[in-house]
Amino acid sequence: MSTLRMTSDLRRQLILGAAKRCFARHGYAGTTTKSVAAAAAISEALLFKHFPSKAALYAEILTEECETDPDFEVLLSQEPSTATLVMLMAGMVRHFLGIADGPNEEEEQRLRLMASSHLDDGEFARLLYAKIDDLIGAKFVDSLVTAVASGDAVRLVAAPRDLFWFAHHTVLMAALTRLPSVPCVPYGTAASLERQLSEFILRGIGLTDAAIACYLDHELSQPPVRPATAESA
Amino acid sequence: MSTLRMTSDLRRQLILGAAKRCFARHGYAGTTTKSVAAAAAISEALLFKHFPSKAALYAEILTEECETDPDFEVLLSQEPSTATLVMLMAGMVRHFLGIADGPNEEEEQRLRLMASSHLDDGEFARLLYAKIDDLIGAKFVDSLVTAVASGDAVRLVAAPRDLFWFAHHTVLMAALTRLPSVPCVPYGTAASLERQLSEFILRGIGLTDAAIACYLDHELSQPPVRPATAESA
DNA sequence: ATAGATCAAGTGAGTATTTACTCACGGCCG
DNA sequence: CGGCCGTGAGTAAATACTCACTTGATCTAT
Numbered sequence: 001m002s003t004l005r006m007t008s009d010l011r012r013q014l015i016l017g018a019a020k021r022c023f024a025r026h027g028y029a030g031t032t033t034k035s036v037a038a039a040a041a042i043s044e045a046l047l048f049k050h051f052p053s054k055a056a057l058y059a060e061i062l063t064e065e066c067e068t069d070p071d072f073e074v075l076l077s078q079e080p081s082t083a084t085l086v087m088l089m090a091g092m093v094r095h096f097l098g099i100a101d102g103p104n105e106e107e108e109q110r111l112r113l114m115a116s117s118h119l120d121d122g123e124f125a126r127l128l129y130a131k132i133d134d135l136i137g138a139k140f141v142d143s144l145v146t147a148v149a150s151g152d153a154v155r156l157v158a159a160p161r162d163l164f165w166f167a168h169h170t171v172l173m174a175a176l177t178r179l180p181s182v183p184c185v186p187y188g189t190a191a192s193l194e195r196q197l198s199e200f201i202l203r204g205i206g207l208t209d210a211a212i213a214c215y216l217d218h219e220l221s222q223p224p225v226r227p228a229t230a231e232s233a
Numbered sequence: 234m235s236t237l238r239m240t241s242d243l244r245r246q247l248i249l250g251a252a253k254r255c256f257a258r259h260g261y262a263g264t265t266t267k268s269v270a271a272a273a274a275i276s277e278a279l280l281f282k283h284f285p286s287k288a289a290l291y292a293e294i295l296t297e298e299c300e301t302d303p304d305f306e307v308l309l310s311q312e313p314s315t316a317t318l319v320m321l322m323a324g325m326v327r328h329f330l331g332i333a334d335g336p337n338e339e340e341e342q343r344l345r346l347m348a349s350s351h352l353d354d355g356e357f358a359r360l361l362y363a364k365i366d367d368l369i370g371a372k373f374v375d376s377l378v379t380a381v382a383s384g385d386a387v388r389l390v391a392a393p394r395d396l397f398w399f400a401h402h403t404v405l406m407a408a409l410t411r412l413p414s415v416p417c418v419p420y421g422t423a424a425s426l427e428r429q430l431s432e433f434i435l436r437g438i439g440l441t442d443a444a445i446a447c448y449l450d451h452e453l454s455q456p457p458v459r460p461a462t463a464e465s466a
Numbered sequence: 467a468t469a470g471a472t473c474a475a476g477t478g479a480g481t482a483t484t485t486a487c488t489c490a491c492g493g494c495c496g
Numbered sequence: 497c498g499g500c501c502g503t504g505a506g507t508a509a510a511t512a513c514t515c516a517c518t519t520g521a522t523c524t525a526t
Contacts, residue, residue, distance in 0.1 A: 005494065005501055027352070029263035033486060043503050048487060112352055115409075119260070119345055122413025129410075129417055154442060158429030165418050166403055166433045169410070173402035176348075177362075180355025184362055185398050196391030200399045204437035209387060238475055238520070266512060276477045281513060 012050050015040045020061050024109035027116055028058055066127045080142035082152040086215040093197045096171040097190055100178035140164045152211035163205040245283050248273045253294050257342035260349055261291055299360045313375035315385040319448040326430045329404040330423055333411035373397045385444035396438040
């Protein structure tokens with residue numbers, strides 16, 4: 001069997017994609033170079049022509065995954081406000097809950113690699129956390145401060161940035177429980193879970209019941225999480 | 234080198250302990266039978282005299298870990314009340330935060346095996362979740378219902394049992410971020426984190442600010458989480 | 467008591483397979 | 497022809513697992 005001839009760069013990307021799938025599902029030790037080659041439909045020898053070692057291939061996947069921005073760019077254009085805060089949190093909840101159901105393979109892989117990293121040295125997780133913090137940490141903090149100032153939220157003892165991570169922990173772990181083919185926790189429908197989780201988190205970070213009632217219903221009523229632009233991947 | 238002769242049962246337990254350490258740190262695929270034998274200070278041949286295969290050894294560790302009760306027994310004697318609810322949550326937070334710092338090797342292993350299971354078929358995680366639900370799920374639900382009835386908490390759209398899992402997700406993931414030698418998220422001291430997480434969770438499940446202020450301070454002021462008995466491991 | 471039989475704990479030295487990685491070679495394009 | 501893309505057929509090490517064998521404690525039978 002002879003595979004079609006193609007450019008080196010394209011082949012590299014195909015290998016990276018296949019390897020990412022393998023490493024995400026079975027972890028580093030559980031993945032063999034033979035299985036990666038099979039997933040990429042090439043010979044093992046060609047794999048080693050593109051990457052010097054299994055470890056180097058894995059490292060490149062992690063760094064590439066770090067450099068790929070999570071798709072939160074749109075939210076940055078919003079003004080800091082309670083509405084923005086609710087949108088941020090509801091969007092985050094929807095994003096993580098969508099990982100398990102939808103065919104969002106890319107994000108599922110990121111989630112798996114993220115969880116694996118916590119059991120390992122945590123370096124990949126730290127890089128991703130730093131990236132997420134860069135992307136929406138400041139916007140979250142500003143919005144929460146604004147919400148507190150406007151009376152939509154009470155001031156808690158926790159630093160706003162810590163509250164953001166608490167919220168992130170909640171949805172990340174919820175997504176993990178839904179990763180296996182039969183979910184670890186028997187939640188109801190995705191829609192009701194989305195609402196419940198959003199409410200839990202918004203209350204947790206300090207929003208008043210009035211503000212939640214006002215903004216969350218409005219937020220959940222418009223299915224697409226992109227109210228500003230209409231672009232899509 | 235000849236190891237001391239000993240009874241079969243004791244040897245089995247020593248092997249299981251060593252294997253648990255190995256599997257927890259490096260996962261199933263990342264653990265070799267040779268490394269387990271070395272950790273147990275015996276020959277590989279003896280390992281296979283006690284367990285028919287690596288998979289059987291792993292399976293026995295998981296079932297044994299399932300049958301071992303998490304140390305929540307004491308809390309069951311409390312009456313359902315807001316105070317009990319706060320104690321449950323604060324105790325859970327303290328328990329999970331203590332995993333990363335303390336020399337609580339047993340619980341760290343359970344946490345690692347739990348996280349691994351989510352990336353695998355999730356069966357072990359489901360069993361443990363069911364066990365936890367049996368142990369404190371009912372008490373949590375009763376206490377939350379009581380708190381709502383007494384005006385200490387507002388009624389949310391989420392089912393109480395779901396709220397319990399949200400809280401669990403939050404602390405479990407927070408514990409995971411603190412598992413690597415250098416934590417994934419730069420939180421402050423353990424004591425302040427404990428308070429912040431408790432507040433986040435208590436607000437999230439619906440407690441009023443007044444109830445939190447009243448009960449949480451009282452709860453955190455008494456370091457040991459065992460107000461009923463004085464037993465210790 | 468003591469010599470020998472018995473049996474389980476324990477191991478060193480394997481084996482067959484897998485795994486990460488290499489190399490000499492084939493074919494296709496400019 | 498020259499320079500890559502691509503592969504089949506390796507290799508040395510590792511891995512899960514086996515087996516013949518030793519050792520030492522216990523139980524007799526005289």
